[in-house]
Amino acid sequence: MENNRLRRLIKKTNHKSQKSLSSNNQIKIKEPLTTNLSDNIILLKKIFHNCSDIVFREIVLEN
Numbered sequence: 001m002e003n004n005r006l007r008r009l010i011k012k013t014n015h016k017s018q019k020s021l022s023s024n025n026q027i028k029i030k031e032p033l034t035t036n037l038s039d040n041i042i043l044l045k046k047i048f049h050n051c052s053d054i055v056f057r058e059i060v061l062e063n
Contacts, residue, residue: 033040041056048054 031043033043044054045056
């Protein structure tokens with residue numbers, strides 16, 4: 001009895017994770033990138049706010 005309950009729980013969890021994975025893989029950008037770097041950074045940070053694979057780092061380039 002407990003074994004069946006565990007199987008159902010695992011099945012539900014797998015199903016939910018697959019749903020969220022498929023929906024996260026289909027990001028549609030409503031605003032295109034622009035020539036303004038600051039605006040693009042803000043937009044990309046919004047899009048990837050839950051993504052641990054993307055790291056935003058600022059660097060300073062000297063002339």
